[in-house]
Amino acid sequence: MTMNNAGGRRKPPTIHDVAREAGVSRGTVSRVLNGGHYVSPPALEAVNAAIRKTGYVVNRHARSLITGRSDSVGFLLTEPQERFFEDPNFNVLLRGCTQALAAHDIPLLLMLAGTEDERRRIKRFITAGHLDGVLLVTSHSADPVAEELHKAGVPVVQCGKPMRSGSKVSYVAADDRDGARDMVRHLLSLGRRRIGIVTGPLDSPGGVDRLAGYKEVLAEAGVGIDERLVVSGDYSRAAGEAGAERLLAQAPDLDAVFVASDLMALGALTALRRAGRRIPEDVAVGGFDDSIAATEATPPLTTIRQPYDRISAEMVRVLLAQLGGEDPAAVILPTELVRREST
Amino acid sequence: MTMNNAGGRRKPPTIHDVAREAGVSRGTVSRVLNGGHYVSPPALEAVNAAIRKTGYVVNRHARSLITGRSDSVGFLLTEPQERFFEDPNFNVLLRGCTQALAAHDIPLLLMLAGTEDERRRIKRFITAGHLDGVLLVTSHSADPVAEELHKAGVPVVQCGKPMRSGSKVSYVAADDRDGARDMVRHLLSLGRRRIGIVTGPLDSPGGVDRLAGYKEVLAEAGVGIDERLVVSGDYSRAAGEAGAERLLAQAPDLDAVFVASDLMALGALTALRRAGRRIPEDVAVGGFDDSIAATEATPPLTTIRQPYDRISAEMVRVLLAQLGGEDPAAVILPTELVRREST
DNA sequence: CTGAAAGCGCTTACAG
């Protein structure tokens, strides 16, 4: 007589129920659950049938208690909260990672650490062993959390190159420098010569590399670097607007701007338009990311596509490999110029 | 001699280590951990000191195994993936819930179920008891997942009113009807009489209620309902654009539009502007949500503010109350008209 | 108030 207490939460079947149903020991059931090695075909079949019949699902807590693994990973965003909403890139990354993990049946724990306080609490949580590994996203990559977790023995994969070289932390990044080079070459090919730049944060390798690409190509083309054409930003829309204003003031003759993120480019468009510049006739504008912001801009932005889908997939792949015992790894993914109406 | 294996992951201290350090039994340590009842002051002090000294953190898996609770909750978004990125409201909700839970030290598991397949897998995961409860966000609230989870005995709190009345599922929602009424009254007060509406999805109570509010106020004001002024959308930007186009075709003399979401209003602005209408001189445009889309629109949108911070906080509060044994509850939060330049 | 003991559901050597 089965105690099928409908309503309320029924007590789920355990490995013991499955064993009884299949006429084998609990050890054998466990072996089936863990890959089916050293199990005879008939036993395997009986267990699988019993699992189906009982609707058995492994109790992760019991498993974790003994294996020491939690079979879950954290997605840690150390970013002021506002930025998380404003910047569509975070979303894309979060979605991609969630899905890639779901394919492995691994739940993702979302952790938002915008303040120092939150970071402390979260580090405590993570180092307590509640997570097998961490996917880390941050734009001001000067912050030491990756290094700290790594030192505490927690597998980490960072999105974007870490600031301190010599770090052994895994990361996945787009080829920022190469992307920037493509964009500036494109602008030059359009005949533009007074090309400004609104950089990303210069305490992050991404910001630095995009600026480096810009300077290299101009130098190679024999176009000198005019420091009045270089202003820095922080990837936010507001910074793009302020940056473009500064450029207009310092170098009113500019005929193109490479803005180091699409979101900043949105702000730059606003400022340029307010100043009466036509896009792209008077000033060509190039972005970076190919986020939703690029297609929604007026006019739609020519930009450098970061392969976010691949980035998140690779982050998960590298992390899982590390959990499987492999060494940390660095992955650099190629970018691509996407031509739209802003250039 | 402490085995302090730096590098690698050290084996964390257990309750046993704490007990030894404090000179008490493991039971006493556990009692301290669980509220400190039935523990003498000296014992309590000794245990707390031992906890600090050893850096003890409870092993959640061991605890969960015995308590049957996981001390974590899921945030389930049953929405096509694209919408998650496009619509800033989801972000705000996700952030709010994550933070409200973090304040209780409860991790949030993010679950994205855009496809039927994913929904199946996730339902399996949840009903297997891996989660204490679920915060559910969906806009096409016809979907039965809330009801299913509820029936399976899983505590659920939905964002937005569920479609089927008579449901005993908890929910938190803004007062959609009242918000719509405020907006239409505002438009009337501006002297507009040919007021169109682009509704939300009419298979969702939110969509239905906002339309109801619109009709009520017009009726009360003695302005008849012209069905040519009513078109339906699905909260997406594209739907807003298409909707406004349809309105312009069906009722070229319209002098205002109430668009049932800010994101749709963005699309509507595009269509109206393309048709040569000045905002707000020719056509006043009112949105709904007061999301980031409203402030970033050109011109910034007059809209109805949904108190998302309170909504997420209440969702968490209601869920935790349910975990504590309280009955399901419905919470309706007031909205507020925010006047900007689009009206 | 406190300790000893049972037990949560699983995995993993260890013998066969």
Added chain:
DNA sequence: CTGAAAGCGCTTACAG
């Protein structure tokens, strides 16, 4: 290939 047994780190009645 398989079963019996130990044990993961906790909580919770149960006696005192």
